[in-house]
Amino acid sequence: MNKACPEPSEPAPLSQYPPKLAAIVSLFEGLPEDEKRETLISYADVAAKCAPAAGETFDLEDVRKDEECTDTVGVFLKVSPDRRIHFRVSLGPQVQILTKAMTSILCKGLEGSTIETVLEVPADFVPRIVGGQLVRARSQTVYYVLTRMKSACRAFLNRERAAS
Amino acid sequence: MNPTEYANPDVLVSTDWVAAHASDPSIRVIESNEDVLLYDTGHIAGAVHIDWHTDLNDPLVRDYISPGDFAVLASRFGITPETTCVFYGDKANWWACYALWVFRLFGHTNVKIMNGGRDKWIAEGRALTREKPSYPASHYPVPARRIDDEIRAFAEEALAQSKAGKPLIDVRSPGEYKGVVTHMPEYPQEGVLRGGHIPGAKSVPWKTAVNDDGTFRTPAELAKIYTENCGLLKDQEIIAYCRIGERSSHTWFVLTYLLGYPHVRNYDGSWTEWGNRVRMPIERSA
Numbered sequence: 001m002n003k004a005c006p007e008p009s010e011p012a013p014l015s016q017y018p019p020k021l022a023a024i025v026s027l028f029e030g031l032p033e034d035e036k037r038e039t040l041i042s043y044a045d046v047a048a049k050c051a052p053a054a055g056e057t058f059d060l061e062d063v064r065k066d067e068e069c070t071d072t073v074g075v076f077l078k079v080s081p082d083r084r085i086h087f088r089v090s091l092g093p094q095v096q097i098l099t100k101a102m103t104s105i106l107c108k109g110l111e112g113s114t115i116e117t118v119l120e121v122p123a124d125f126v127p128r129i130v131g132g133q134l135v136r137a138r139s140q141t142v143y144y145v146l147t148r149m150k151s152a153c154r155a156f157l158n159r160e161r162a163a164s
Numbered sequence: 165m166n167p168t169e170y171a172n173p174d175v176l177v178s179t180d181w182v183a184a185h186a187s188d189p190s191i192r193v194i195e196s197n198e199d200v201l202l203y204d205t206g207h208i209a210g211a212v213h214i215d216w217h218t219d220l221n222d223p224l225v226r227d228y229i230s231p232g233d234f235a236v237l238a239s240r241f242g243i244t245p246e247t248t249c250v251f252y253g254d255k256a257n258w259w260a261c262y263a264l265w266v267f268r269l270f271g272h273t274n275v276k277i278m279n280g281g282r283d284k285w286i287a288e289g290r291a292l293t294r295e296k297p298s299y300p301a302s303h304y305p306v307p308a309r310r311i312d313d314e315i316r317a318f319a320e321e322a323l324a325q326s327k328a329g330k331p332l333i334d335v336r337s338p339g340e341y342k343g344v345v346t347h348m349p350e351y352p353q354e355g356v357l358r359g360g361h362i363p364g365a366k367s368v369p370w371k372t373a374v375n376d377d378g379t380f381r382t383p384a385e386l387a388k389i390y391t392e393n394c395g396l397l398k399d400q401e402i403i404a405y406c407r408i409g410e411r412s413s414h415t416w417f418v419l420t421y422l423l424g425y426p427h428v429r430n431y432d433g434s435w436t437e438w439g440n441r442v443r444m445p446i447e448r449s450a
Contacts, residue, residue: 037201037204038204040201040204041201041204041205041294044201044205045205096198096199096200096201096202097199097200097201097202097204097205098199098200098201101201133218134200134201
């Protein structure tokens, strides 16, 4: 007998997310809409701290300007010997506030996860954090940073495979 | 025509003017942005926020809110029909012009734009606050109707305009006009199946109307763009369109208020409607 699949509209259990990200999702889900916005702003306010520090070195650097985002975004990836990852993200000045907020949330929420875990993170946590009202046309960039982080992980794995 | 001043100079106010009048009770400063959280990060003291998506659009049907809902919205911000509403926002006032245009749909005529928008205010080092103002609710009478027939165009009207060879102004980027892309640079694809433009439409990107700092070009420069180069005549009916109606609101504002064209309509269905609708004629150019 097939294992029952959850309905698509059913939110994924928090256990599907890395623990730090799950904690953030859980926090947001308990907030009323106005506090959700304020918390997003608080995360956006500290997005600059996610940028690489001077002299910091990385295993992969991917800085580019895509059509999906209003400014350049750089994703920097460092992989520890036990394959845990550490992300740094640089943002151009024109990126939207939601993109800044998602950058802070993801740098914190994915810190110390494995590459494989990051690649499997379901994107459905985004509306749970942001709220349905803010996920709409013109705000699709809320998914952009996660996409770029996963892309960096895939590029790292491909490079690793090619080297071996 | 080479005017030395705008047709309606009072409709455009400077950042200095807003700084001096923002606390005037007969004036309500309204911020409207593309970036949905930008207002929350800081705004002009006393300014209220209108979200183009959730405040002005019907949540279900692709249309604007009803006159009753507009009255509720205005009342929430203490606005009466006599209140002067001064709009500003990001993106060189795209959404400010859009919000102004929607207010005009409901017959609210006391409207102004802060020249240069939010970016100019910030570039001048002026203060922003995160404190959200609260105003006593006003009584805004429910407008008798929305004047869609005067300043708004629908697909059938744009089609008739095209067939009659009357002026259609495509304000999108050149790539969108030519059909090379179906979305503006730096933005996600929003589900348009065909690229190109309405047959006969002239390409006059909205951006030609503004300086690098987002302020509007001089009356003479605007007249050269629209009257001389584009050949628009005062007695013509003109329809402007873009992709979802916000950039064309900007051009509608320029033509209507700054150059004084009396018969300009904004086709807000724009390319997301035209480029998806079955059997609509489309033109592409190199």
